[in-house]
Amino acid sequence: MKTLGDRSKEQRKLIGLTQLQLSKKVGVSSVTISQWESGDTSPKGQNLYKLAEALQCSPDWLMFGEEKPKKPESNAEWAGGFETWDSDSPLGDDEVEIPFYMEVELAAGAGIAEAREYFGPKLRFAKSTLKRQGVNASHAACVKVAGNSMEPVLPHGSTVGVDTSHTEITDGKMYAINHDGMLRVKMLYKLPGGGLRLRSYNTEEWPDEHLDTEKLKHIKIIGKVFWYSVLI
CATH class of the missing domain: 2.10.109.10 (Umud Fragment, subunit A)
Structure with missing residues (x-):
């Protein structure tokens, strides 16, 4: 059964980011990203939200493996707000x-x-x-x-x-x-x-x-x- 770390690593590779690149987007160290992906620790609070945003997925997909929303089209007239x-x-x-x-x-x-x-x-x-x-x-x-x-x-x-x-x-x-x-x-x-x-x-x-x-x-x-x- 996949963990949050497995899904995070899978999504990071899918969008073509290294651990270092992802760490800069989230605002943590690359060591922290490695620990999240290995399951040694898990992102908490705003770090989870920032990780999901950087990985272009939803926090609930990271946590529970539920359906990921489609990536918004770049020409969307009003992305949701x-x-x-x-x-x-x-x-x-x-x-x-x-x-x-x-x-x-x-x-x-x-x-x-x-x-x-x-x-x-x-x-x-x-x-x-x-x-x-x-x-x-x-x-x-x-x-x-x-x-x-x-x-x-x-x-x-x-x-x-x-x-x-x-x-x-x-x-x-x-x-x-x-x-x-x-x-x-x-x-x-x-x-x-x-x-x-x-x-x-x-x-x-x-x-x-x-x-x-x-x-x-x-x-x-x-x-x-x-x-x-x-x-x-």
């Missing part, structure tokens, strides 16, 4: 605004927001970006992630985009859930008999949670995470 603008700035032809709930309080069983109209802050996305992700802007919302359970991929204060129309669980994908009124972002896996496994990236402090059908009564899937933004 959002822009913050003055509220009076007109929308461009390829722009749409999505509600940004900076502080989320959920009633048990409720979604991100029950109000029909939203007058708070919004983020602007490219329509083409959402279309590539299969996301309808009217079913999308952005929220803040709190806590360290999803570090290093999603540090405290990260922003995620949620497709509230996508509540069917695909194993290993990231979802926003309402757990007895608490907003949580987790990777979800279906279990035999109708149960559910919740996985965090920070498995050292947050081990997997196994919920049986009885405990699932306290969970509502808000939607699938289709985008996230991290400041490092």
Whole structure:
């Protein structure tokens, strides 16, 4: 079974980098890269995020061997992001605004927001970006992630985009859930008999949670995470 070190070495060779070249991109010594690849140590915190960025792959692929995202095309019109603008700035032809709930309080069983109209802050996305992700802007919302359970991929204060129309669980994908009124972002896996496994990236402090059908009564899937933004 391949380890993080095996995948890191495999990807480094695939994109044609030496250990020294990779070390300069990550900001560590070549000895450290060698130790990571041999499995003597593992990258932690921001080093994992920087390693994934340098290797043009996702942190979850490095950690768990899950599917790597395709490398963005160099001519992509808006690689995934959002822009913050003055509220009076007109929308461009390829722009749409999505509600940004900076502080989320959920009633048990409720979604991100029950109000029909939203007058708070919004983020602007490219329509083409959402279309590539299969996301309808009217079913999308952005929220803040709190806590360290999803570090290093999603540090405290990260922003995620949620497709509230996508509540069917695909194993290993990231979802926003309402757990007895608490907003949580987790990777979800279906279990035999109708149960559910919740996985965090920070498995050292947050081990997997196994919920049986009885405990699932306290969970509502808000939607699938289709985008996230991290400041490092």
